[in-house]
Amino acid sequence: MKNNNTVETDDILSNNSPSINNWSRKINDFQVLVIYDEEGKHQDQNLSKVLNKNKIKGNTNIPIFQGAIKSDTFIIWQQSYQENKELFFKLRLNARNELIIRIVKVIVAYLLNKYQDYSTTSIHEHPKLKENDFIEKLIEKYDCILKNDSFLADYKVWDDFCNWFKTYLMGRILKDMEKNIGLSKLEKMGESQINDSFHENITNNLSNNSQFAIDFKNIVNSYVNDWITKIFTEMDIEKWPMSKITESLNLRESAIIKTRKDITVTLLNQGNLLVMSNAVYQSVRESISNNKFQYYNDTRWPTAILDKGSIKGTVQLKPIKTSEDSTTIQHLWSQAKDLSELDVDVFDSLCSYYLSKAKHHEDIVEIHLNDLLSMRGLKAKLGGGGRRGGYEVKQRMQILQALSKIQSLWINLEKIIVYEKGRPVQKALQGRAFIFKDLNHNDYHIERHLTEKKIFYMVGEVFANFLRGSGRQVAFLPIQALQYNPYHEVWEKKLTRYLSWRWRTQARGGDYLQPHKISTLLDAIGLEMNGRTPSRTRERLEKAFDILLEDGVIASWQYEKWNEDIAMNNGWSRIWENATIIIDPPELIKEQYRPIGKKRKVQTSHQKIDNQKGRRDLGKQIKELRKKLDLTLIQVADEIEISVSYLSNIERGMKNPSTNIKSRIEDWMRIYS
Numbered sequence: 001m002k003n004n005n006t007v008e009t010d011d012i013l014s015n016n017s018p019s020i021n022n023w024s025r026k027i028n029d030f031q032v033l034v035i036y037d038e039e040g041k042h043q044d045q046n047l048s049k050v051l052n053k054n055k056i057k058g059n060t061n062i063p064i065f066q067g068a069i070k071s072d073t074f075i076i077w078q079q080s081y082q083e084n085k086e087l088f089f090k091l092r093l094n095a096r097n098e099l100i101i102r103i104v105k106v107i108v109a110y111l112l113n114k115y116q117d118y119s120t121t122s123i124h125e126h127p128k129l130k131e132n133d134f135i136e137k138l139i140e141k142y143d144c145i146l147k148n149d150s151f152l153a154d155y156k157v158w159d160d161f162c163n164w165f166k167t168y169l170m171g172r173i174l175k176d177m178e179k180n181i182g183l184s185k186l187e188k189m190g191e192s193q194i195n196d197s198f199h200e201n202i203t204n205n206l207s208n209n210s211q212f213a214i215d216f217k218n219i220v221n222s223y224v225n226d227w228i229t230k231i232f233t234e235m236d237i238e239k240w241p242m243s244k245i246t247e248s249l250n251l252r253e254s255a256i257i258k259t260r261k262d263i264t265v266t267l268l269n270q271g272n273l274l275v276m277s278n279a280v281y282q283s284v285r286e287s288i289s290n291n292k293f294q295y296y297n298d299t300r301w302p303t304a305i306l307d308k309g310s311i312k313g314t315v316q317l318k319p320i321k322t323s324e325d326s327t328t329i330q331h332l333w334s335q336a337k338d339l340s341e342l343d344v345d346v347f348d349s350l351c352s353y354y355l356s357k358a359k360h361h362e363d364i365v366e367i368h369l370n371d372l373l374s375m376r377g378l379k380a381k382l383g384g385g386g387r388r389g390g391y392e393v394k395q396r397m398q399i400l401q402a403l404s405k406i407q408s409l410w411i412n413l414e415k416i417i418v419y420e421k422g423r424p425v426q427k428a429l430q431g432r433a434f435i436f437k438d439l440n441h442n443d444y445h446i447e448r449h450l451t452e453k454k455i456f457y458m459v460g461e462v463f464a465n466f467l468r469g470s471g472r473q474v475a476f477l478p479i480q481a482l483q484y485n486p487y488h489e490v491w492e493k494k495l496t497r498y499l500s501w502r503w504r505t506q507a508r509g510g511d512y513l514q515p516h517k518i519s520t521l522l523d524a525i526g527l528e529m530n531g532r533t534p535s536r537t538r539e540r541l542e543k544a545f546d547i548l549l550e551d552g553v554i555a556s557w558q559y560e561k562w563n564e565d566i567a568m569n570n571g572w573s574r575i576w577e578n579a580t581i582i583i584d585p586p587e588l589i590k591e592q593y594r595p596i597g598k599k600r601k602v603q604t605s606h607q608k609i610d611n612q613k614g615r616r617d618l619g620k621q622i623k624e625l626r627k628k629l630d631l632t633l634i635q636v637a638d639e640i641e642i643s644v645s646y647l648s649n650i651e652r653g654m655k656n657p658s659t660n661i662k663s664r665i666e667d668w669m670r671i672y673s
Contacts, residue, residue, distance in 0.1 A: 019183065020174045026191045027170060027198055029078035032162065033088060034095040073206050073216075075199065096158055099224065103152075104142040106228055108135070110237065111245050138249065150231055161223065168219060172212075173202045210558050210582055214513070217556075267375070268479060270588055271552070273352040277475030277504040278466040281351070283308045284315050284411065284433060289344045289494060290526025293317060293336040300329050302336035306413070310426075313413035315433075320407065320445055335405045341486035341493050342376075346402040348482060348497075349375045350434055354459060355474060359629040360639065361459060361467040364437055368454045372399050377483030396453075403455065404446045409433040411462045418465045420641060431461035469641045469664055472671060475504035476592055478553045491544035494525035496553050503585045507593035515560045515580035522577070534573035545583070555584040618665070619651040625669055626651075640664050 081088050146152050177197060178186060189197065205212040232238060240248070267273055275281070283306045287293065293302035293316075302317040317332045349372050357365040370380065373391050380390045412430040419425070437456040438444040446455070459467065466473050481496040498521070506512055518541070522528065530537045545557045560580040566572050626636050637647040642661060649655035650665075657665060 019187075020171060020178065023174050023177075023186065023194060024170050026194050027174075028195050030166070031076045031078065031081045031088065031092075032166060032169065033074045033076050033091055034098075075202050075206075100143060100146055100152060101139065103224065103228060103231070104139050104146060107142055107231070107237070108138050111249055114240075114245055115242075115249060115251070141250075146231070150234065152227070152231075164223070165220070169202065170198075172215075173198060173205065176205070177201055210560055213558065214556070214582075214584070267352055267356050269476065269592075272476035272478055272588075272592075273348070273375075273482070274355045274474050275348050275351045275477045276355070276463060276466055276473060277501060278463075278473040279308050279311050280306070280411065280413065280416065280462060280466070282501050283311060284409065285344055285347060285497065286524070286526070287315050288339050288347060288405075289341060289497070291336070291339045292526075293339070300324060301410075302333055306411075310415065310417045311413065312415040313411065316410045316412070317405070317408040318410040320443070332408060335408060338401075339405065341490055342398060343402045343405050344493075344497070345376050345482045345486060346372060346399060347406055347433075348477060350403075350406065350457065351459075352477070354457070355467075358458075359631055360635045361464040362635070364441060364456050364458045366454055366456050369396050369399050370453070375479075375482055377479075400446060400452070403436070406434055407432070407436055407446050411460070413462065416465075419469075427465075429462045429465060433460050433463065434458070435460050469639045469668065472667075473504075475500055476589060480548075480551055480553055489547075491525070491527070491540060492547050492553075494527070495521070495544055495548060498524045499548075499554065499583060499585070500589075503589055504593070510590075512585050512590065513582050515582055517578065517580050519577040521581070529573060529577060534576070535567075538573075538576060545581075552586060555586045557581055557583045618657075618662070619653045621669065622647075622665065623651045636668070640668050 076088065151157055180201075181197065186194070206216075287304035287306070292304040294304070296303035296305070296314065299316070304315050306313045306315055317336055319328050319332065350367070352375070353367050353371065354365055357363075370391060373380075373395055378391065378395060381392070409432060410430070411433060414428055415426060416429055417424045417426055418429075434457050436444045436446055437458070439456070441456070444456070446452075477500045478496055481493055481500065484490075484493045484496070486493065502516075503512060506514060521541070522537075527537075545554070548554045549557060558581070560582050562576070562579045566575050622636070626633070633644050633647055633651075637644045640647065640661070641664065646655060650657055
């Protein structure tokens with residue numbers, strides 16, 4: 001695309017083979033018509049959805065079209081278009097208006113996020129933003145600006161866009177025809193046959209080809225993001241002072257709330273928490289969520305088998321102090337019976353809070369019960385009128401009971417692969433998931449102190465192995481996983497947790513569009529097919545995906561290979577269970593994980609810097625960061641997995657670390673800087 005927003009279609013055609021260019025001249029002129037679903041057209045014009053769906057880094061990383069677009073796309077031959085020109089023109093105008101609305105939401109989200117960064121609290125707390133029609137009015141305002149005062153007011157821009165897309169579409173379909181039909185057959189076709197075949201291919205691709213739909217969205221997103229970049233440049237939006245942003249949002253400066261941010265805001269990274277991603281953590285979490293605890297061999301304790309990849313072992317509910325009296329055993333089985341999604345929420349909350357606050361895997365951190373409630377999206381009641389504010393006693397008691405169950409977790413691994421000094425080592429490990437302490441750092445029994453408002457804790461020995469140096473494994477977990485209702489939105493909770501873990505495991509290869517088998521998904525989230533009415537299972541799963549899409553947890557979902565006619569036959573559910581679904585993560589997740597998939601560049605001789613200066617600079621950086629984190633040489637050496645004396649020499653510029661050790665140092669600095 002040129003700077004003046006014109007597109008040279010010849011540039012696109014020049015990338016095609018001579019044969020395709022010749023055939024393209026035989027294709028009758030056509031129009032691409034997109035008709036949007038009126039029900040869902042502007043359904044996300046509220047604050048939360050606009051912010052969640054349009055989070056951007058800079059101003060160019062937002063996919064304009066996300067997920068399963070609620071629209072139908074048609075190919076109209078030019079002759080038919082001319083015969084019904086007035087009708088088709090109105091439909092094209094509707095499609096243009098919808099695209100502008102999507103661009104407007106990116107601008108509005110950018111301004112709201114800038115305002116929120118400036119404010120000292122969540123933007124949702126601003127009284128003006130609680131008005132039902134506030135976002136709608138804001139969108140209308142910028143819609144009017146773009147249609148009247150930007151380059152998008154020029155209809156030639158839209159004609160250029162349509163011509164560019166038609167040319168791209170034609171080249172793509174003709175390439176598919178050349179591949180599927182064959183060069184010799186195509187060359188023998190007359191103009192009428194080529195047009196019929198072209199129409200059949202393009203219709204099938206638009207209707208049934210999931211990869212084509214993904215490419216369709218990506219190519220349009222790329223083009224429109226260039227438009228967004230130009231709008232930001234022309235309006236100079238990124239340089240607006242806060243006074244102008246406040247004015248543009250119709251907010252008064254004095255209305256900014258100056259109260260302390262709630263703990264969730266300080267933990268979030270663009271809508272995501274950080275949790276451990278190692279297979280042990282995921283297996284324990286699944287055992288709690290799917291309540292896999294049962295009698296096993298000769299043990300009297302509730303036990304779940306851990307058998308995932310290289311992991312062999314168990315997780316049990318065991319008393320803090322060794323005791324096998326009947327009362328203790330009965331109590332632990334009662335805990336196992338009562339395990340729920342709320343317990344998993346607290347489990348993830350403890351992990352996320354620890355990762356954000358601990359500077360070293362042996363640190364003890366303090367957390368308030370109110371923080372755990374806040375992370376789950378619960379709001380404290382306001383005081384006044386003789387009524388006490390804050391959270392209810394029942395809510396705090398639920399958290400304490402969940403903490404008591406988590407304190408009982410005992411992990412015993414017969415075989416596990418951990419990384420030490422960058423190399424895989426097979427070990428046997430056992431210990432508590434989390435260890436709870438009192439003010440004096442002595443062991444602390446939660447059930448004996450059910451009135452406490454804050455607790456102290458650290459990770460146990462098993463999880464600590466996955467927070468050391470090169471063995472550190474963490475993943476992004478959408479905050480919705482904690483804030484979906486633990487009783488009515490169980491499917492959404494379980495799917496969010498499972499998918500976030502899978503995306504982290506796929507990050508190194510970048511293969512996020514690997515299909516998910518439906519039976520595997522159901523097994524992973526511990527839910528079974530409804531034997532009597534399997535259609536209910538299918539409807540509930542699809543509803544869950546639609547909710548995740550609407551909430552910005554996923555970017556899109558669609559069946560990979562599924563013929564809807566099968567659902568009309570008896571026994572269709574067995575076939576459906578073996579069908580596959582493609583689930584695309586949000587661009588934000590891909591962006592965050594991109595460094596994991598990058599290969600390290602090999603440094604050539606002419607790129608090397610002066611060794612002595614390099615040693616001093618690296619040592620200075622390590623020491624400054626270590627002092628900032630208030631860590632000892634022993635603690636940092638343990639993290640990087642080198643000797644204390646070696647680290648001391650590096651800090652003083654006396655030693656030049658090897659490539660492998662330097663890589664570990666850089667990873668450590670990247671995590672904590």
